[in-house]
Amino acid sequence: MVGIFSRDEINIPEQIFFPLFSLQHRGQESCGLAYRKKGRLVAYKDLGMVSTVLGRYLSESRPSRIGIGHVRYCNQGGNRIENAQPILVNCNKGEIALAHNGSISNTGELKAELFEEGSIFHSTTDAELLLHLLSRSREKDFFSALTATLRRIQGAFSLVMIWNETLIGIRDSLGFRPLNYGTQNGRTVFASETCALDIMQIQDYRAVEPGEMIVAGPEGVRSIRFADAGRKSQCVFELIYFARPDSRVFDESVHLARKRMGAALARMDREAGLEGDLVLPVPDSGNSAALGYAEEAGLPFDLGLTRNHYTGRSFIMPSNNQRELTVRMKIHPVRDSIAGKRVILVDDSLVRGTTSRILVKLVKEAGAREVHLRLSSPEIRWPCFFGIDIPTRQELISNRMDPREIARHIGADSVGFLGMDGLRSCLPRPRDYCYACFDGDYPCPVPFKGESA
């Protein structure tokens, strides 16, 4: 998610393209941009990747001052073009374009109320729901209406919005999802991760605070609190898995946090007396943690699994049932690195165990004497209602097996998870995070517990 307001007129499609491209990992289902073109808001969006969908508008080059972009991650609602964002509407508050990252947890009651009052829904997005509430607000002033709306919704919402000639960035009061705010050369920029600011060469940035709304427009920039600062519930899974290692999220370096998690794993194994010869990361998800593990354990680190850079979306396997072949096309073991070794294989997390089983098989085929899979996160046992796509409880392998059973199931000599205390010890402010996917302790009411939507 990206938003730009510029004092001077710029080529918005191009200026949105590059940072949005660097956020592609946050969603590959659909993408879009909305911007003000000759006095009207327009939106371009489609199923597919940024380079394909938005690449063709790069040279559109209509001078403009304001635009937002979105990549959609499929955590609900299905892969439908109607759900692509930004959502662009015209209403009594003016023309509004909205992009949303996260997941609102009290949609059920809000939607029932809007249905009753005659609202019609084109999509199943939380963004459209929010726009209905905003348009129907009887508050005279736009920002009063917006604040009233934000107070009615619960759960995870980082938002970027265009309202007429104003750009607005918003982060929910618990701060589930990241949102960063930077300025440079008369530009005000919002981005989910700082890697998007890096590509724009913006060095002056900070996290938008939970409960903060930042408004940029022709009259300048101002910060508004729409909710009191209380407890934070930042998504720890952003640090473990979701964000890019070269980003900072929640004002933390993702790469260093992961290295600490790897080091914590190594301490765990040292106490347990595990002896390995070699630390290998699962590329690229285990890279940082494996480095941290090797450093702490004093063991050799090797890039013994290489990754093929030519696998992309352009090729669809003729038969669905070829997951193993798909993995083999992408990940290749280096036999001469692995053969005869007791390998510590490090990844970030374990969900269903399907891919891990294939990877362990590849490493064994390459001649490893032992394979010990280590995950730099605790066991995932609960669904997420705040924007991470986690399978049903039944599908989560840690709800069905203990580590010893998992090891047997995937063919590893052992499987080890970073414990909750270990994870907390890697975070400078451990109380500021949500760990609900590990411990089921949700920081706000959720629709139903025990099963994902």
Added chain:
Amino acid sequence: MVGIFSRDEINIPEQIFFPLFSLQHRGQESCGLAYRKKGRLVAYKDLGMVSTVLGRYLSESRPSRIGIGHVRYCNQGGNRIENAQPILVNCNKGEIALAHNGSISNTGELKAELFEEGSIFHSTTDAELLLHLLSRSREKDFFSALTATLRRIQGAFSLVMIWNETLIGIRDSLGFRPLNYGTQNGRTVFASETCALDIMQIQDYRAVEPGEMIVAGPEGVRSIRFADAGRKSQCVFELIYFARPDSRVFDESVHLARKRMGAALARMDREAGLEGDLVLPVPDSGNSAALGYAEEAGLPFDLGLTRNHYTGRSFIMPSNNQRELTVRMKIHPVRDSIAGKRVILVDDSLVRGTTSRILVKLVKEAGAREVHLRLSSPEIRWPCFFGIDIPTRQELISNRMDPREIARHIGADSVGFLGMDGLRSCLPRPRDYCYACFDGDYPCPVPFKGESA
């Protein structure tokens, strides 16, 4: 516009595709279909032609009983994907898909009211506006709500709609746009023109009456009057230009009506003493009228302008300013047919005169001694508010020049239009038509007179 309800489960995307394809001439901007698939409504739509956009769903083959399809003609609102139809929404009345042909003339006041009440608009279509009104209606019963809604809107609307498991076809009380209703083998079908019924091999059909709503569902078919039968204002331009010659619209044969218009032109010219050697149609718009002219005048008819069937949408001229080359790629004169002749060149109507100028030039280059352009319609002078895209009054050549000036402008030896009386004489029930684009006499209030939207 097409709608199908089938007693038995059929492959709806395929069954919609063929009749919709045969209506492609009614709109080339975008197209779409909506149907009930596994208990939910889904919609597929995009900018482009039926064969491209919907061809890929032909083999989807989910058994279904109900579906509608739409081709969009750009008469307003711009070429945006958001305006593609059917519009599919979820609201307190259930899931609804709606396709609209025509143009509602009191949108201004209705939209103001909806804005005031907090409705948000994703598109600029009349179809979305109608759905807002329907959803907000406080009538308990769906059909009461629908009837109340239809009574609030004015202007041209032929509609096909899916509501849950029910298919509904509706024609406005003045009957501006055609809509036909046919049945066969347990199927109930709606289509804008009968050519779409022909390709489905449905022989049992009639026009939906102005003010009639036909409802087909699991319980059978019923006809409801939502407005009293009063004066009709059927669009005479459908007969002159818009509909396909092999169709019947308003229960009239389009081909025969056009032949009568051509014959009326010939009588006009005979009285005026015009002498020609040869009647040529502008392909294919002047075909039927030219045949009628030649027959009445006793002059030879020839296909002296041939049409290249390989010109399609796949090729975009590198430079915009090549209209003449585009015409030359498509229309080719047969020199040996034309050389030395006094040619009566027959077309349906004259709007800006740009293409006619090129055609007259081609015919002269092919050696014609004289070229007399004859139009089987009166001079177009007024905008249409009911669904035909007519340029601004300033652009209409007949608001700027009389026939003699037009002839000089386009290089013809003379230009002649069918007069209003002549036109009326070709129609069995001349009072049942709207002639507003010729005489400015609009059958219902229009937003403003003298200029199109």
Added chain:
Amino acid sequence: MVGIFSRDEINIPEQIFFPLFSLQHRGQESCGLAYRKKGRLVAYKDLGMVSTVLGRYLSESRPSRIGIGHVRYCNQGGNRIENAQPILVNCNKGEIALAHNGSISNTGELKAELFEEGSIFHSTTDAELLLHLLSRSREKDFFSALTATLRRIQGAFSLVMIWNETLIGIRDSLGFRPLNYGTQNGRTVFASETCALDIMQIQDYRAVEPGEMIVAGPEGVRSIRFADAGRKSQCVFELIYFARPDSRVFDESVHLARKRMGAALARMDREAGLEGDLVLPVPDSGNSAALGYAEEAGLPFDLGLTRNHYTGRSFIMPSNNQRELTVRMKIHPVRDSIAGKRVILVDDSLVRGTTSRILVKLVKEAGAREVHLRLSSPEIRWPCFFGIDIPTRQELISNRMDPREIARHIGADSVGFLGMDGLRSCLPRPRDYCYACFDGDYPCPVPFKGESA
């Protein structure tokens, strides 16, 4: 097939595109162009249509003086990219690009000889074979080598060729296939049909003579005879079916020749006492002949079968076995024109009878009282070895049934063919044509008689 030499530098891809586009009907399998770009010959070719394959090079705009273009008609060798033309080679004679229309009839012995001597074949085209012969010729001078080569090959060959900076147009000594030569504004142009010259607005042209080679280069234009003028064997099927009606081929107007054929059919029927009410052409193949028939017979002519212009190559029927549906998507009867009439349905020729059967069915469904199918050519009974794709003798309906049986087979009330004498009577120089597909009298030796290749 098109060739251009220009005194001044022009944008050759664009200048080839438009005339080649107007020859699309001569071949839809593949197409290509070759031209001299920055001192080297380059070729662009692919399976597909001119607008798709060559449209993308329109704006390449490298100044050049010389280029050729080709559309390939699949009469042999299969739909393979390797067979797309022009063929571009480098050899001891220099860089050569060659495009060929027709079919060489003594390929067997020539190919055997070349094999023996070590030539390697990338394609199965006659053009490649000719280039092998040319390169291997021991004649010192290029034109001596070319003449020697042309004398070794038999059958049908119209050729356009680039050799270094020279453009050459060639027509075989019997003149099977058409080739026209025009000049204007310092340009020398070759084209298979004059419609391609028309779109270039070239009025000064003539047929290349059988046995003539025209050479255009920086030193000017010269005509060379490589064979004595003897008997001509021009393909009468070009006039009947293949060429566009707005073209002249063999210095004859195609449209007028077809009208005469239709008139001859009408005289035949008058003598036989056939009574009809209405003449309908099969669009567009029967257009000209039907006009000639109606004029001669004094019967009304109507465009009672309309053609859908949106059918193109973009849509592939999901199932192969849907020929009837494909015809129904393309051809639509006008019920009000046809119902109750005794219809004379005119087409150019009858091959397998498959499409005619469907058309007769459509006309009967539209209410025709009688349908009499008339073909403006004799019965096709023999294969063509000179470039027209005719099915095997067994597939030709006229080898299996007499007209009465055919009528029964296709559901018509009668079927009538133009006789050989009738056909000859329509041609000013009837002895200058090849009628082998009708009478099996081949004007030069053919590989084997009784079956096509």
Added chain:
Amino acid sequence: MVGIFSRDEINIPEQIFFPLFSLQHRGQESCGLAYRKKGRLVAYKDLGMVSTVLGRYLSESRPSRIGIGHVRYCNQGGNRIENAQPILVNCNKGEIALAHNGSISNTGELKAELFEEGSIFHSTTDAELLLHLLSRSREKDFFSALTATLRRIQGAFSLVMIWNETLIGIRDSLGFRPLNYGTQNGRTVFASETCALDIMQIQDYRAVEPGEMIVAGPEGVRSIRFADAGRKSQCVFELIYFARPDSRVFDESVHLARKRMGAALARMDREAGLEGDLVLPVPDSGNSAALGYAEEAGLPFDLGLTRNHYTGRSFIMPSNNQRELTVRMKIHPVRDSIAGKRVILVDDSLVRGTTSRILVKLVKEAGAREVHLRLSSPEIRWPCFFGIDIPTRQELISNRMDPREIARHIGADSVGFLGMDGLRSCLPRPRDYCYACFDGDYPCPVPFKGESA
């Protein structure tokens, strides 16, 4: 390059696809496959990548026993479809499909002779030249003709060939390019690198020997020596840069060879007294060498430059002059890893220095205190005539500057190359390699020295 012969019928397009895909890094210009389909050889090839060009044939599934595949690397001849391989011809030796990796160095004289004798060239490939020689050979027996042909050509050629029902793999007598031969379950397989055999799960393989020809057909497999075993000149650049790290080429582990090169660099720096804090690889080209460096130097290794996996070929920069932006889209520094450090940045080689300059800038922007660029190969100063694309001597930065000047030019604090002795010390059999790009000492005559083709 891949070749398969199977005792049983298999789906050749699919069986070629996967190993060829794993060799994509060896050539991205064009690709193709040829196989025996229903008794005839067919070829599919196009400009573009394996997944796009060949992915569509995966399900063709015609049972077949024999096929070859090729990816083309643009070292000469230009990016033309005509040069895509395999080359498929028909000649007096039968149907032959040929794929070639390498570069023949005596093409000039051979081509002159073939021109003289009348051969025509469709492409500029060495493969076509070889086929001309083969077809023209007067040797009666095919293998005698093939051997005679191979003895006439000099330079680098690894070949896979289909001749009728026989698969042949060949490696030139100096062994420039790799070629491996494996067998399993009745299949005989050739592949340029062993990573392609890994994905086929073939464990039983060896390098084809220099001067060896292996023939697999219905009668079994046999090895033929067409040249005496003499000096080897294997391309050392395959180990340094070209091959994949998980491959073995020339029976050496690429990954381990590169680690040794990195370690040798570290020893060099230790002797020179360089002090660094952190070793970073340029991803992924410097990965293995950086690991070897860090291990030897006892310095921390970090993945401080991350690589974006979404950059692909689908997006073309609107302006050419955006190399820096392209690098920024692909490579991202991790500020928290780099800031304040003295960075040893390791890459494989330095050609023009353009990308290195941008990378050094990125690392400095991320806060590095010092950046020392280390290359795990000597200075490249000479063109390659055996298949590696190296720019002209003038473009090679090491022909214009010494390391100190280069450091200044690219903004690094120092630049260091692995010396020739250092490189040799990393290879078990250093005499078996060609180092000509470093020292200009070519192992066989080359067309001209001092400038590339």
